Amino acid sequence: xxxxxxxxEYLTKSKSSLIPLxxxxxxxxxIVNRRPNYSNRISYHQIYFFxxxxxxxxxxxxxxxxxxxxxxxxxQAVEVNSDEEYVMVTTAVNMPLYVNHDQAAFKKWGQRRGxxxxxxxxxxxxxxxxxxxxxxxxxxxxxxxxxNGTDPAIASAxxxxxxxxxxxxxxxxxxxQSQRHAFLGTDWYEMGRLQGEAMAKLINGKxxxxxxxxxxxxxxxxxxxGLQDVLAEYPDIEFIGKYDDKANVEEAARITSDLISANxxxxxxxxxxxxxxxxxxxxxxxxxxxxxxxxxTVDWEPEHLKLVQEGVIDLLVxxxxxxxxxxxxxFLFDMVHQTNRLSSDDQAAGITNVPYHVNTGLLTITPENxxxxxx
Numbered sequence: 256x257x258x259x260x261x262x263x264e265y266l267t268k269s270k271s272s273l274i275p276l277x278x279x280x281x282x283x284x285x286i287v288n289r290r291p292n293y294s295n296r297i298s299y300h301q302i303y304f305f306x307x308x309x310x311x312x313x314x315x316x317x318x319x320x321x322x323x324x325x326x327x328x329x330x331q332a333v334e335v336n337s338d339e340e341y342v343m344v345t346t347a348v349n350m351p352l353y354v355n356h357d358q359a360a361f362k363k364w365g366q367r368r369g370x371x372x373x374x375x376x377x378x379x380x381x382x383x384x385x386x387x388x389x390x391x392x393x394x395x396x397x398x399x400x401x402x403n404g405t406d407p408a409i410a411s412a413x414x415x416x417x418x419x420x421x422x423x424x425x426x427x428x429x430x431x432q433s434q435r436h437a438f439l440g441t442d443w444y445e446m447g448r449l450q451g452e453a454m455a456k457l458i459n460g461k462x463x464x465x466x467x468x469x470x471x472x473x474x475x476x477x478x479x480x481g482l483q484d485v486l487a488e489y490p491d492i493e494f495i496g497k498y499d500d501k502a503n504v505e506e507a508a509r510i511t512s513d514l515i516s517a518n519x520x521x522x523x524x525x526x527x528x529x530x531x532x533x534x535x536x537x538x539x540x541x542x543x544x545x546x547x548x549x550x551x552t553v554d555w556e557p558e559h560l561k562l563v564q565e566g567v568i569d570l571l572v573x574x575x576x577x578x579x580x581x582x583x584x585x586f587l588f589d590m591v592h593q594t595n596r597l598s599s600d601d602q603a604a605g606i607t608n609v610p611y612h613v614n615t616g617l618l619t620i621t622p623e624n625x626x627x628x629x630x
Contacts, residue, residue, distance in 0.1 A: 335368055335370055336370075338371070340398050341361075341370060341373075341397065341398055341587055342372075342374075342392050342397040342401065343357070344389050344392060345357070345385065346376050346384065346385040346405050347376070347380045350529065352554060353403075356580075357576050358374050358580070361580045363581070364580075364581050364584045365584070380405075382406040385405060385406075389402060389413070390412050393421060396419065396421065399421065399588065399590070401424050401426060401580065401583050402425050404429055404430045404440070407430060409430060420602075422586075422590040424439065424583045425438045425440075426439050427440045427574075427576075427579065428440060428472070429473075429612070436607045436611075437583070437586050437607065438613070439579035440474075440613075441575075441617060442617075443477040444477040445481060446478050446572050447479060447482035447483075447484075448484065449617065450570070451481065451482040451525075452485055453551050453619075457549040458492070458549055460489045461492060462522025462523065463493045463518050463520060463521050464486060464524070464525065465497070466497050466524065466525040466526070467497065467500045468502075468528045468531055469499065469501060469527075470499040482525055492522075500528065500530065500531055503530055504530045504534040504537065507530055507534020507537075508537040508538040508541075510534075511524060511537075512538045512542065515539075524549075529554045531552050532552035532568055533559065536567040545565070546566055549569050550562075551570040552572075553572050555571050560620070560629055563621070563625045564629075569622075570619060570621050571619065572617055573618045573619070574617060575617070575618065579613070586609040595609075
């Protein structure tokens, strides 16, 4: 019994507890040590019960509970300077793909951290307007800058942000010629390879295949190359070209219709921008070629998922977009707060204390698992 009470007393001395238990333990120890007599005898069953009560109180120590940890996390968020402002700059700022994934994750991150978040950029796909927006934002000296890597032309604006001492992270597509502090995004070459391997399997290694997306973009050109490298391994597959749909549904549908007219034996089409899939699907449905022409494409917006359910699209390759904006913002926060300091002064030492390049990975959606991605 004394060993048992020693253990209880040791546990009560470990940091703070819900109530001051040590005096109670001393009281019980006194009872145990007292010479027994018939007038004030206390049974060992009563002592055992009392000790169990003490242990229960210790087990309920909020310092060890999930609720306490939650509260601690909330307190830490409150301690952050609420005037900190992290700014995301993109182009086509109203594109559903960006709104539903990138921007939603960025806003959620800001709420969790207790800091301000702002999202800026032109409503249309306008790289020059995105550059102008970045340069304007640099003048306001935000706490951190998260930039959608849309085009190599934005490198000079990124460099101005870095030279102004603003932590700057690029997401989605890398701008390797810039001085950005970090990049998080997808391996587009691998995205192309995944589509190529799936398409080769879908058409049994033979037939005509075309692809479309935004020609000239670094990430999509890498995707086109990955696709072509895989298809080149199949001598009975004829790659008939890549086409610029300008990230426009109607243009993707027009190109697909023209391809079907010119190639009645067209076996497959691969898409590389968010609007390629819906456009390809629209043309194939109108031509009555569902299931006859195989389709692989990127992204997994509701219209893409519906086309998979309908049997129009055979495979989607999705980016984990929420990851590269959430962790991109966290990288900025970690740079500002020197979460993982590597020297006495990382900035003076020219050291960036976050990973330089992060591949957030891909996911694939087929008719077999599409239901798991529908809310």
